[in-house]
Amino acid sequence: MRLSRYFMPTLREAPADAQIVSHQLMLRAGMIRQEAAGIYAWLPLGLRVLKKIEQVVREEMDRAGAVEILMPTLQLADLWRESGRYDDYGEEMLRIKDRHDRDLLYGPTAEEVVTDIFRSYVKSYKDLPKNLYNIQWKFRDERRPRFGVMRGREFLMKDAYSFDVDEAAARRSYNRMFLAYLNVYARLGLKAIPVKADPGPIGGDMSHEFMILADTGESQVFAHRDLVEMGAPGPDLDWDGDLEGEVTRRTSLYAASDEMHDTARFEAMPEDKRMTARGIEVGHIFYFGTKYSGPMKANVTGPDGKDAPVQMGSYGVGVSRLVAAIIEASHDEGGIIWPDSVAPFGAAVLNLRAGDAGCNEVCETAYRALAAAGKDPLYDDRDDRPGAKFAATDLVGIPWQLVVGPKGVAEGVVELKRRATGEKQSLPLDAALKAIIG
């Protein structure tokens, strides 16, 4: 992409409404524009990042055996009356009437719709397990939206729903999602820890929140240090097998957010293993049994020939929130530092003297080579001063910067800078391209 043709409206100063660093940087980098409280338009740069995160989530869901669908944003109130949630959900639900005076709502979540889909087709335990997910915009009419897309009213969520014949099978489904989530966060360059969450009316230990560690996080997190250093399980698991061991390795170590914190248990750990940090909640998974399948009569016939409500769980990732969460976890005074996996562009080519024949030629060569290698380069070909280009490229956080100036061109070198470390080196173009392309 040539910057001269792109739409990347960066700001030197942050709008006063933005309080937290991710919100400020998203506005300054021209990623989003606020349209109303908690409602944002995604500008090209923001959209690119959102799509990349979405794709990472999609790949890990698919790997773990989930199947993507797309459910509507508008849902029928009648379905929610079946589950009993229409009246319970309260003011957070945006209710709408259509021209026939029929009650609709903008979905805050999709248990009812997915259960309706499931029960229409699946009748036998032989068709289980199933896991259906979608990545779709949700709306929750929050009392107080805040912190940019971190807590918007409209937000992009990946929500998966598992269906199993009994509780033991449901637990296996739960375990798959538990481990898949850890892989998602690792690929996004985040340190995430699963903390025990309030399991609600079902009880048991089948609900976890995933917190990523960032100094500016909203919640306090207490955890065993080994849990943080354990890392993600990686893709090479036996996803159809018994994952209980992998999960237990992690859930047996202490981890809790402030509301579930048990001071006595925490202090029972050796002092050097106690970790206290700030966290941002970026995922929540739970098993809820027959809470929806019961009232909505989503029954399957078991091996014994008897019908029983299917066992369900649901699994949410805040995709749009992750954009902000990654920035909270990865930025400096100069701006955003994107992990390579979600950077809006893989590399930037900075032409310090647009119009100079030598600089133009080197830049064009670099730009074409990077594009051909699938690095999705952003070429700053604007007629602007070097300082402005450096500042803008740092601000938007492109991982690699290939700096082409007249001095270097005369000597046959370019400068390669790594955004994350600030490390710079002068080297011939071929070597620089090799370093980026790998």
Added chain:
RNA sequence: CGGGGCGUAGCGCAGCCUGGUAGCGCAUCUGCUUUGGGAGCAGAGGGUCGCAGGUUCAAAUCCUGCCGCCCCGACCA
């Protein structure tokens, strides 16, 4: 929803208390000079001062109502 704060040019702000022709910095446009970390000089454009009433000879400024936005709290991907 309780408490607090703010709406003046694209962004950041001053002016309001004490009513009298709407200002500054950045950004934008033109010209010249510049060109390795958000340039300099000269000139230019851009604002129904959130909206509606009211008081007054006169309202960004005073009064009333409404709308919008932000922060703290209780709830949440």
